[in-house]
Amino acid sequence: MNPRAKLTTEQAAIYLGVSPRTMERMRADNRGPEWFKVGDAINSPCLYELADLDMWVRARKRGR
Structure with a gap:
């Protein structure tokens, strides 16, 4: 996959093995x-x- 590829929150969560809600929390907590x-x-x-x-x-x- 292209390193510059853009992933949605849901795709990034799958890639990292966490939930989309965890991604949202990490964003909110910076x-x-x-x-x-x-x-x-x-x-x-x-x-x-x-x-x-x-x-x-x-x-x-x-x-x-």
Whole structure:
């Protein structure tokens, strides 16, 4: 998959093995992977770049 590929919250949750609600909580707490919104409307989708998800996971690896 292209590292610049854009994933929805639901797709990103599946990729990371968490629930969409967990993704929403991490966004609200400013502790999850980088994300961006497309458009200014309140219901505009939040998207994640695959490369940002991978970077976020690598930053949390333990026991190397």
